Amino acid sequence: MSEHEASLYERLGGFDGISAITEDIWANHTRNTAIKQRYADSDAEKVKGLVRDMFCAGTGGPENYDGKDMLSAHRGMNISDQEFVAVIDDVLDAMSKNGAGKREQDEVLSILYSMKAEIVHV
Template identity: 50%
Template sequence: MSETNTTTASTLYDRLGRRDGIARIARELIKNHLANPLVKTRFAQIQDMDQTERNVTDFFCVGSGGPGSYAGKDMLNTHRGMNISEQEFVSVLDDAMAALETCGVEAPVRHEVLGVLWSMKAEVVRV
């Protein structure tokens, strides 16, 4: 199999760097959220940031085709009652794209992740 076919056939999990790469992305993402004036107060309230980081990592690992399991809440139940605005949602997506870029994820893969995250909008915004 040629290199191109191998890359094409790999899962998003593989393209994100498997568990280690996704854990780096999760750490960077949370760091970005805590520095983001639009959403930092929501994240600063989190009591157990290590558990949140593990949940984000597990969520992305499983959701991107990797092994393991995710024991956290689903997107709708996580965000229900938070009254998240469209502006906050887009700002969080910007944080995610910046985290991916900082972690060296190539543009086509960043776009793929953006599509996945955008598809969750109805489970996050104003629920």
């Protein structure tokens, strides 16, 4: 029996793998008509860096996320259920493009869905 169960972070290819996924999440968001307007005034490099660090830290990596908590980051935006689903679809598509497996996609889906109450209609 294996003594070390690889973390989700490791299974996604660590920092480099998650950086590549984050590039595709951003590419998807900025061409997704359901949500792209939300990011029209964003500093792409800054937001990508924060999302990457959160993704790394949240999947078991050593990186530190120093951005806002999810409630503070999204409060006042009145984000809809449809927008929430659009973001999740973009994330899973980006994972798929980078070769992530079904098990890994399901784990990320579950993590993201658990944040819904802090993001939608807040």
